[in-house]
Amino acid sequence: MWLLLAFLSAALLGFYDVFKKQSLRDNAVLPVLFLNTIFSSLIFLPFILLSFFAPHVLGGTIFDMPVAGWEVHKYILLKSFIVLSSWIFGYFGMKNLPLTIVGPINATRPVMVLIGAMIVFGERLNLYQWIGVSLAILSFFMLSRSGKKEGIDFAHNKWILFVVLSAIMGAISGLYDKYLMKQLNPMLVQSWYNVYQVFIMCPIILLLWYPKRKTTTPFRWEWTIILISVFLSAADFAYFYALSYQDSMISIVSMVRRSSVIVSFICGAIFFREKNLKSKAIDLVLVLIGMIFLYLGTR
16 A cells, blocks of 8 residues: 555656746746745645644544644654755756756655665665666666756756755655654644744745845746645655555655656656657656566565
8 A cells, every 4th residue: 555655646746846847937946935835834734723623523534633742843843944955955956957857866866765774774675676776776877968968967067966965855854754654643744844844934035035036036926836735745645654654665665756757757848848858768768667676576
């Protein structure tokens, strides 16, 4: 069941990337991210209020969450800082790079999670799973060659660095999620980390964007900004519940989630008319084959 939830999360993440790319086109990054945190919080606010004032309404359902004190919320607050750091780097990278480049780079994030999972949680992979991971690593190096055809030097392009830093912070977040799901309610974590992100973003908006808003890329409203929050919230909901299963493996869940590149790649080709699709398609095929081997190794 946890593997199916991981694949569902991957599909939703693919559309999340597409709506994010559309929202960031010629648009100010920080306000889009700020609105994303607000809308995501509004999605979960009713569940938070019910947990305080009418806990019996959600009792026994997957939306039920306990009321917790600071000894629990301090861990969720740390989760918010980690995720927001990843998002800030990722949003700027997404704005300035083709979606068909960003997607496959993010698809290599699970390799970092794998190494961490083996060290921290003692997870071990079988032969099929190792083949899947090796193909993911190979796809990254092939992608760097595709990027050079578009004038993108992986070694000296700061937006590539931003996407890589986003991936690193995302990997740290994934490992931390596995730790949290061993002891905390999934709804509790997802609901409150979204709320905390709003408060973290307030000083960032006021100090970094607002004073310079007239000299930088102007902000414009896009309806796809709401869809960013909807699809991300749904993807994370499936993801957290996948990790709540005792036999789930964060190394596998993280790898499967990166198959979201399939959706983002197809949409990047159709809607954004991105270039060099033939060479990038080879990278995508490697990712797909890797996902198949991971599935076979987890059955």
